[in-house]
Amino acid sequence: MEKIALISDSTCDLNEEFIKKYDIKILNLKIIYKDKEYIDKVDITPQQVYDNLKVEVPHTSLPSVADMHDLFYKLESEGYTHAIAIPIGSGLSGTYNTLKLAASEHTDLNITVFDSKSLTLGAGALVIGCGEMIKNGKSYDEIVSALPQMRDNISVYYIVDTLEYLIKGGRIGKVSGTLGQLLNIKPIISINDEGIYYTYCKVRGKKQAKSKLMDIIQENLNNTKAKVWVMHGGAYEEGKLFYDSLKDNPNISYLGFGDISPVAGVHTGPGLVGVVIEKEPLV
Incomplete structure (x- = not known):
C-alpha cells in the first residue's frame, strides 16, 4: 500500500487552509541580515522586509540540508x-538541486523531486494539483507522469515598481529594462520553459501595465476555463482591486488572492502585482 507525502517550500505561498487540506510538508527558506537570521513565513513578514529594504537588502538562503534530511x-x-x-x-533557487541530493541518500523512500520551473503560487498551483491526485487515490506513478502536463498548463505574469531588487539579487534572468526604468517603462515579467524570468512585453507606466495584465488574463480565458490567483508584494490595495475586477468572470473556475513570501519580497521589492493562470484541461 502506497503512502505518499507531498513536500514543497515556503515560497509556494499556499495558505494554511491548503497546507492542512493536503497535508503539505513545508521546508522554509531563510532571510539573512548582518545581525540576524529569520525563517521565511515563520518569524518575519513580507512587510517587515519591505520596511527595512532602504536600510539593508538581506540575503536569502535555501532550506538547510539538515532540515531536508x-x-x-x-x-x-x-x-x-x-x-x-x-x-x-x-532556475530561480538552489533548493531543487539540494533537495535532489538530499533525497538520493534516503533509499527507503521512493522520492521524486519535480522542477516546478516556477515560483510563488505558480509552484503552489502545481502542489495543489498533486495534492488533489493524492487525495483521489491516484498512484505515485500516475501522479509523477501527470506532473509535466500540469506544469505546462500554468503560467505566471507580474509587474514590479522597480527592477532594482531583481538586479541586486541576481534574479534578473532574461528581463531587460534598466534603462527603461528611467523612462517609466514597465516590463511584464513571465517565466520561460527553462524556468527563467523574461520580459513578456513592455508598456509605459504601471496603470497601463495593469491594464495589459488584465488583457493577458482575458486572452488566456478566451477558449478555456482556468483557475486564477492574484498575488501582491507590498501592494495589497492594488492587488485587491485587481482581484475584485475578476470576480464575475464566468471562465474563472477558482479565484484566489494572497501575498508573496518574505523571501520572494526580498528579490522583487514592494509594489508587485501578478497573476497565476492554470488552464483547465480541455475535455
Whole structure:
C-alpha cells in the first residue's frame, strides 16, 4: 500500500487552509541580515522586509540540508513509502538541486523531486494539483507522469515598481529594462520553459501595465476555463482591486488572492502585482 507525502517550500505561498487540506510538508527558506537570521513565513513578514529594504537588502538562503534530511527521516518513521517534492524552480533557487541530493541518500523512500520551473503560487498551483491526485487515490506513478502536463498548463505574469531588487539579487534572468526604468517603462515579467524570468512585453507606466495584465488574463480565458490567483508584494490595495475586477468572470473556475513570501519580497521589492493562470484541461 502506497503512502505518499507531498513536500514543497515556503515560497509556494499556499495558505494554511491548503497546507492542512493536503497535508503539505513545508521546508522554509531563510532571510539573512548582518545581525540576524529569520525563517521565511515563520518569524518575519513580507512587510517587515519591505520596511527595512532602504536600510539593508538581506540575503536569502535555501532550506538547510539538515532540515531536508530531518524531514525525510520523519517521513520514514511515519510509514511513508513515497514522496513527491515540488520546490521553487531550479532556475530561480538552489533548493531543487539540494533537495535532489538530499533525497538520493534516503533509499527507503521512493522520492521524486519535480522542477516546478516556477515560483510563488505558480509552484503552489502545481502542489495543489498533486495534492488533489493524492487525495483521489491516484498512484505515485500516475501522479509523477501527470506532473509535466500540469506544469505546462500554468503560467505566471507580474509587474514590479522597480527592477532594482531583481538586479541586486541576481534574479534578473532574461528581463531587460534598466534603462527603461528611467523612462517609466514597465516590463511584464513571465517565466520561460527553462524556468527563467523574461520580459513578456513592455508598456509605459504601471496603470497601463495593469491594464495589459488584465488583457493577458482575458486572452488566456478566451477558449478555456482556468483557475486564477492574484498575488501582491507590498501592494495589497492594488492587488485587491485587481482581484475584485475578476470576480464575475464566468471562465474563472477558482479565484484566489494572497501575498508573496518574505523571501520572494526580498528579490522583487514592494509594489508587485501578478497573476497565476492554470488552464483547465480541455475535455
